[in-house]
Amino acid sequence: SAAVGQTRVLSGRVTDAGGSGLPGVTVLERGTTNGTSTSADGSFTLSVRPGATLTISSIGFVTQTPSVGERTKLSITLVSNATALSEAVVVGYGTQAKRDLTGSVVQLSGKEVANAPLPSFEQALQGKAAGVFVESGSGKLGQGIRVRVRGVSSISGDNQPLYVVDGIPVVSDNLSSTSATTNPIADINPNDIASISVLKDAAATAIYGSRGTNGVVIVTTKRGQQGGTRFTLGYQTGWSTPTNKREFLNATEYIELLTEAGLNGGFSQASINARLTRYAAQADYATNGVNTNWQDRAFQKAPFSQYDLSLSGGNEKTKFFFSGQYSDNNGILVDNRYQRINTRFNLDNQATDRLKMGLNIGLSRSVNERLPNDNAFSSPMQIVALAPITPFIDPRSGLMSGLLDPATGEPNTTFPFYYNPLISVQNGDYVTTSYRILGNVYAQYQLLPGLMFNSQLGTDIINQSENQFLGRVTSRNTGPTNGFGFNATTNSARLVVNNYLGYNKVLNEVHTLDLTLGTSYEETQIKTNSVEGSQFASDAYKTLVSAAQITAGSSGETASTLVSYFGRANYNYAGKYLLGLSARLDGSSRFGVNNRYGFFPAASVGWLVSEESFLQNNAVLSLLKIRGSLGRTGNQGIPNFAALPLYSGTSGYVGIPGQRPLQLASPDLTWESTTQADVGIEFGFLDGRFSGEVGAYLKKTSDLVLSQPVPGTSGFASVFRNVGDMENRGIELSLTTRNIEGPFTWTTSFNAARNRNRVTNLDGPPILGSNLNRAQEGQPLGVFVGPEFAGVDPATGNALYYLNTPDANGNNDRSTTDVSNEAGLVPLGDPNPTWTGGITNTFTFKGFDLNVVVVGVFGNKIFDSGAQFYSVGFNNGPDNQTRDQLRRWRQPGDITDVPRAELFGGNGIALSSKFVRDGDYGRLRTATLGYTLPVTLAQRVRLQSVRVFAQGLNLLTFTKYKGWDPEVSTDYLAGNSNPTGNGTSTQGNINQGIDFYTAPQPRTYTFGVTLGF
Amino acid sequence: CNDKLNVEPVDNINADVALSTSNDVEAAMVGSYTGIQNIEAYGGYFQLTSDLLANSGDIEFVGTFIPPNQYQRKVVLRDNGFTESTWLVSYNAINRVNNVLSAIDRLDTPAKKARVEGEARFIRSLVYFDLVRLYAKAWNDGSPQSNLGVPLVLTPTSIIAPANQVSRNTVAEVYAQVITDLTAAETLLPASNGFFASKYAAAGLLARVYLQQGNYPAAAAAANRALQVPGGALVPDYADEFTSNNDLLGNTTEDLFAIQVTAQSGRNELNTFYSADRRADIEVQDQLLDQFEEGDARAELFQTISGVVYSAKYNVLYGNVKLLRLAEMYLTRAEANFRAGTSVGAAPLADINRIRTRVGLPDLAMLTLADILKERRLELLFEGFGLHDLKRTQGSTSPPNTTEVLPFNSNRLVLPIPLREINANPNLVQNPGYE
Structure with a gap:
């Protein structure tokens, strides 16, 4: 080894094509372990031997290997290259060079999700990966997010991808005690993420076997790099407002239309007047000038702030990455807030030449101030039902309308005509606090050259508590008087052990072999407790210790285990011909003893045509790869114990114990099995200036684990059975172009995907979902069927x-x-989008950078379920109506599409295509403008780098949909229920595209600064 | 590793061992009461459905729930949520009972066996009687021997097989099963059985069934047997029968059978809909109030808020739901005797005056059928008798605020077989007007 005196100190800076410093770039002295990483402004210092060559690499950029020569200062510009063939792509239990991939994998850098003002990283993936559909469903914070990789493959089971964080499959199940789902994925700090791989086809996901069908999202967190400790401090602040509000009748229009509706409904003018007078708090509604915009009261201007600190560094043997984040995100709906504190500690230690050990630990606490589900009277959005002639402040009491009855001083029960949800907002709360430890320790031991043994022990522990209190004034809605309290604790603990061997060998310089063989064991246990009480001495007492009456209490537990064996073999001949084989054998406790193990194999081939001699030096075509795969994956995302005939002891009768049949036996229950074929062409022109990928797939799912409707006369509504088939077929396209290079750069990345879903066989009757949604043979899942x-x-x-x-x-x-x-009853529309996609444009000039993401969703229909109340000309009651109802039929001969207004008349309220709307939309999802100060300026204030930025989320929406927002899926129907719950809802996949007083998405503006020192 | 895959449920037990002992079967019997305690059954929907379908403007449902609004307008859509859930919950309760009956031999004493079998048959007949009255043509509408009733399922379901795609039995077959069960139950059940079904409850329900069929001698006899309940007596104050037992367990002296409700168990959904303290969904109209005579204590069981009148009968949040009370038996005995020209137990006039005396009204000197029916209507208001008495007496109804008149045998006064049920079982024939 070289003597110290012979080394020299080299300093340098790594920038992108636009001149912005690139942080976190690995700078390694070739052939040694000597290296460092760049600071926030892209600069580095490293002691190197004379004549050394450096390897400078970063995900998303072409690796460079400059010779140092005699230089002491070095300036390196890295060229971004999404198709960089040497880029390491994270796959199941390992990594592969992008060039060697024979499966369909999209890898995104952590930058794509960093600093977005969104609680959960997968929301930031919207429009960024072909075939990955992300839907927030509602503007409420902390709720479940729908992620669909290549369509929906299950009717009654889980359709979410498997999430794997640093090698550990993590808990992503809804753990909510209400029918509004929670999203445990939101516990992950997006700014800790180094890369995200989305595995799409069977070649990529078969190694996850019985959980591969819905795709796999592999998250890798940031790791320390050798070199001096780098600090990065970030601060961001801003606010959110709703993307859209809906137009409702004003007071004058309300009086006019309700009077007309009342007369049409056979009510006398006197009774209509009395009704209106009551709605107006016994005031003269015609003259008192009250015109309340209730909708505005449901929303708030919602502040957002986020603080980040990270440290990374290390020496030859030990490297660390440490980060902390506090984010405080307020929802656009009153009383909705999501706060999170995260810390992460990732450590790697090269104990000996052969042994490397380390740990990754993420700790988080999230506090979610939640709202009732969309179907609750106390949900703020339902406030729009109140009449504009009802004053916000009741002049008789001087208090908010509905609070206290001016005559009795007791909680008002008959005024306004519905419960005012703001009473619950102001006098109650529902706070879900979740503590999570997500971590693993690992060891890698080199048994022989090329043969590595990997061992990993991981835990994912979630400790969640839900605390609800509703004060005495909410009794009209809650029932019990003198306050209501609810408290629930959920403990979810998962243990994962992975052991696998990796073998890498090049024979005769042309045969490259890469083998992986291993086992995995997982066990997940969930325990719950809850208690509910009422009768509090005053609203000042909010915990159940003060409840005079305990009305309910419960505890429960459930568990599942998974035992797996997996392997993968990749063979590559001369860098041109690729072959991949992978398989997993999974045994799961969820299935009957006779069908406990499932085998999931996949095979894939690839041909790097551009490596053939006849193309090797082609000036135009720089890459051409053809690949194809065929494989089988499974889905075991169904409730624990679904196969067993069960009795439940929850049927006690006023204190006397009782029991009842709960569930029918389904002795042969086993996996859902999906066979997927995939072909793709990857191409690059002009040295990668124009590159992309075109793919097509066919996914055929059979043996659906179907919650099949059975005659109710049996005493049951449904039974789980392996029957039915479904298919998804689609094409995917992605293109990246470097349009302009030089001082001014412009790159565009575009992706689009088309998916057609069809239920091909149900072996039984259609499965009716909520509203008009159905699973019906020959139709896409969730198709609306009705009059x-x-x-x-x-x-x-x-x-x-x-x-x-x-x-x-x-x-x-x-x-x-x-x-x-x-x-x-006929098909009326498909809630599944036909096309989804996005375009990202990035511009840089000097220190400025601008990133603009536009997403699009096309071909889907929305069922505006709330319209049966607010767009029916008072035919369902006095709820305030949307302004389109002014077009109603008035007299014989009128030609209109809005039926006659008739108070409580039921005219046109039947669920029908009348409420089915086009759901296509295009949206300016994010726009981020940043400026990085010149280093010389930054250093004057003893900083290494300074970047300021402004960003906007959901800035513009282009849609014909007249509701609040086209990105919608009402929470109380869209989720499958909590896995610990007894009455298991399995209709979340069928109930798609329903809008029911669902909060619109937020439009968020933030301003931030990132400092490096 | 295979051992690791044997994960047994903790919260629930395997059905194969659930009914192993006498105690297990008794617990399953208790679970059957919980089945009918559900709001979709006798926690409120059965009663509300009957009364809203019959309502011709005495009350007005002004709530935001669509299913009861459809009932009030007598335009019930095939996907009506109440129609579906009442069907499902009813058959779920029937299956609970059928499970009990299938394991009846496991009870360890003859007395227990008789009691549990009696209770099971009582609950099964109660549910079938209400199902057949709501989802099928009335007994007196055409031929019950050919009119379709509801499917009779009398054995427990353990697996789903093609045989589960049952067809509808006739109205007469369902009534016959109800009478068979009740007759057996009356024999099997003990005279006193806490708040569970007793011999007298079975007799009382039998009286209701016979009255519905117009079998007046049998109705009078059964009502008279029910009235022999030891310790039975009308609660002195009418209001107390409904409002005195806030979260107190048990029956009043007047109750033959009531659904028990406490803060921890069950819900009185009539409280949710009728009470001005809760949703205040049902407004009472003058048309009804005007029918009360001056001084009628029952007319006091209303409250007026901002000029709107609400029933106060269900103002107790955890009030028990009365299903069979002695007042009904007096009224049934009176009517049946009157129509049959008999005086089983007592003269009709005496029974009617007993009802009137309790509510502070003067005795009638002579009696007409109209007097009896009016007394019955006002006494049993909002207790679920509306539609069934309307059909039995071949009355008619009008949707509120309309001039439309629907005769007792209108198709619109029969619920559809729920859409989900027709979908799941192609052997079911839909009711006329909903095909």
């Missing part, structure tokens, strides 16, 4: 429906009826 609205009868103003039934000749009868019960 087809045929407009308004000009003679009567009645809503008309097409008969759509066979006539005497067997033809479809297209005549109309105003009795919806007579109408045939």
